[in-house]
Amino acid sequence: MPLHLAFTSFDTLHERCDVTTVTVAGAEPAYEDGALIPAEPWQPLIPAAAPTLTPPTGTPASTLVEIIRPPLPTDGRLDDLALPLGGEQVQYIGQALTKPHMLTTTDNYRDGHLIGLHLDNWDKLTYKDKPPGRRRLALNLGPGTRYLILGTLGAQAVCRAVHPADYTRRYPHTDDYRAHAAAGHTIHVLRIRLAPGEGYIAPTEYLLHDGSTQDQEASAIAFWLGHWQHGKLPSLI
Template sequence: MSMAVADASQSSCSSMVADIRLYAPDYEPHVQSERMLLSRGTLPAESRDSRGAYVAAALIPNPIWRKPSESEQSMISSVDAPNDRRFVAVLRLFGTQQLESFRPSINSLWLMTREDERVFLHPLVVALLGRLKLYAHHTERLQYTGLTFDPPGLETVSIDASRKYVGLHVDYWDRKPLSERHSSPSRLCVNIGTESRHLLYMNVGLERMAVMLREANVEPAEEPAHLARQFMSSFPAYPVIRLLIEPGEAYIAPTEYIIHDASSAEASGRTQHLAFRSDFRIQEIVHR
């Protein structure tokens, strides 16, 4: 699927806020900016979905993308390690050769359920958790949430029980109320495939969304999914960040607290990732 990229000089800058920061210790700020694009806001999925593949009222990124301005980059990224859960991080866990060495054994993970403790004895998982310790620790039990393959060419990849795509959303693993969402576990997704994939997200937490809605004279909903839709409908020009996640890289994100999804739109083959949940805390990087 082709991707339209707008000239930033010809695009009106949206009013982004500095809320959920990106921490990518393996990349200098100028490199980080080259690994991301911003959408021209969001739009109804039905405007691009002729097959009825999306749920009703789903929203997706406007597929016209541009590079962030310097001021936007400063609101998105931080060179300082975050001291709470309200962050997105990109971490390089494996080089290409090391990841390929695990390729013959990856399919055995399909035979293990989310509750199967043998997952944590798999050589790939042992290696990735060992590497993760150089960047972060977790204060809660690590929960395995599965191995997933996604076909190429998808603007968003998440589906519901009816096998329809849900578009941009907040997760509902713990179903905590809005007031407790900031304390929900974060999600660790490791790209173990041979194709790059992209994390899509808005750098605004649910609490900040509620504040912005009130400032716009809109009473925010208490239910998180409704609040997220309210925000996108009330601020349709607010950009979605499209962040490159290459093979061997992982992202950590508070997916029950931010609007997000993933994309395989630029992949030429299926993408593949492992996912876990916990209370991840980033530590200052000294030597990796």
Template sequence: MPDLHPAAIAHRDPAALLDRCEIGGVRRVHGEPGYESGAVLPAGDWAPLSDDLPMRYAPNIFTQDSGLVEFFRLPAVVTNPSALAALVGELGDPAPVPLAATYDPPGEPVTHFLPESGLRPGLHVDNRQNLSFADCRDAPRRFCVNLGPGSRHLLLVTTAITSMCKVVHERFEARRPQTGDFWSYLAARRQVSVLRIRVDPGEGWFAPTVLLPYDESTEDEELPSATASWLGRWGRGCFGPLI
């Protein structure tokens, strides 16, 4: 079976994706306060997408629901946290897993941190269920909503961790993909690109964060923003497409 298409982004209007998305490279940090040694951050060399890239990131016939990135706007009736939680319960997964809410100041290149250490891992995969290489194909997606008041960005590496494992491990089928495999891929002098996609207040996303190294960012924003997130196995098209 072919690999899941990396960074398969559902969109109807290429111009709308171009309007809210940039692309850049990555850099490693060692000994920088607040970060894990070896953490991967965006290089900050953001550039507009070329006109042909929306087609490159379009879903194809091999894209499973579990591998799809989708953006949406919350229904107007969702006006408080309890209404949002009730909405999540109606999206098709009978037991969605709530994740820790966040509140992030502006100006952060990446926002996630490890509760046990307080350090930021940078771009990372979220295989909290310790899924096997094969089971990653049916991994739950992360559902995340920007509660504002500011905008923020979803950061997505465009190469799937399963593809990285195939490069850096002879017995890749035995792997349980983790962020360390991403680091090994970069240590082997392989190049990756990262997308920075704007998410405004009241908007959200579904993404396969077990498969695609990711984080969020408030860099270049003037206001803080909060999020609410869940993990679940949701089919595509729970909401009308945003872009």
């Protein structure tokens, strides 16, 4: 299952979205070996891409990407912001402060090297359990604008390609995407702009992704995990 975006206006999506392919970071000292990063330059999203991004009828909410504006808490308690949207199942997983001008933002806490585009693994899901997993809700706290980068190829497709003999017994992983790219396969990624106060809901355990502050100032972002219903918050696109 590929990337599916919930949107009603291609013009609005086009205005805040670019596309490129991934490449290996190579000898860049900030990145760990084998890390995947967006290849430059970014290109405008073309109208022909709209049908491939449009969710077919019956697409489960757990695999959708939504670009939204979450409600801001009146008492400053970010850990409670998402509870009314998802009930007690919601897990607040904290904040990250990102330096300015970062092509990708996530580092390996063990050694500080950037890991590049990756899959989350909070729930350690098997091949069959990846699509119905929890999605991530994120809110850009500012002060800068930032980006969400998303791969268009789902974790199951990559896992099948890399492990054809036993993919059903696998736990799809970032390393599968790295192996897929190293074998010469093209992986496309979208970059979606998020102003302060804007956010997303996305299956980050199913799609290659990372944040970015490329050509932008520093910003902080807050995260939650939950089984969000589609359309719980109004779409910005």
